[in-house]
Amino acid sequence: MSELRFNELRGEHVDYAIHRQERTFLPARDHCPLCPTRPGGPPTEIPFAAFEIAVFDNRFPAFRAPRGAAEVVVYSDDHDASLGTLAAERVEALTWVWRQRYLELGAREDVDYVFIFENRGVEVGVTLHHPHGQIYGYPFLPPVPALELAADARLGGCAACVLLRDELAQERRVIYENESIVAYVPYAARWGYEVHVCLREHRPSLLACEARELRLLAEALQSVVRGYDALFGRPFPYVMAVHQAPTVGSAPESAAAGHVHVEFYPPLRTAEKLKYLAGSEQGAGTFISDMLPEESAATLREAIARAA
């Protein structure tokens, strides 16, 4: 059903999850599998008439025990909610759910990296509109977190700490700040409206965060998403990636490496225009962008203020 192959030329794994072809694809809203099971209605994935946050194994997993995990995290029983419109307490609770899943999946022998993410919008391939995210437990360290570890080595310390210090010193690309969190468009953003949401303190994972920091992280994420939605006056598509320390048991040196941050990759350049990954991005691995991070940061700051 599922097979992991190593692509020698790229030095990376490719996961073949053939059964995923049968996934539910953009069902009508009264057949949403992530809605609660209403009395007298058809059964959904969630056998309750109401719920706050639901976590369960993905029925069409890209990874599964004993070689990894794939879970679905449903943010709300309200089909039309989003990260931006949920109550603040709900998003705060969601960060606690993330933390608990990181703890449990990370403790597993077959999980080397716990990856929490959300795909939002058909533009990034969403098949269900109900507000939800996913968690993959990779049975190996994937290339992106591996690159971040390499950046730590290159910069002689935590890369996230170094980059955050630079962004705070330069100020121009910072779009949101609170007591514990800073959000900015990175100096060398690949996507026009890419944003990184970073803990001020060095916290390898959500497990190292204080309760207050989780609350302020939730607040920051909501501010960013609301700003995104205000930007073009439409639900803004994105991929949201939560990066934390790897959970490779056999490599103790990785235990403190990693610094909690959330990266947003939005494919939109304007209200209608999408950024496609084409020749240079795919064939050479070099992003070509027609937007300066300083300018997108100014636009996003304004949108966040407008949405507040």
Ligand SMILES: [Zn+2]
């Ligand atoms: Zn639904």
Ligand SMILES: [Zn+2]
């Ligand atoms: Zn750090």
Ligand SMILES: [Zn+2]
């Ligand atoms: Zn990252």
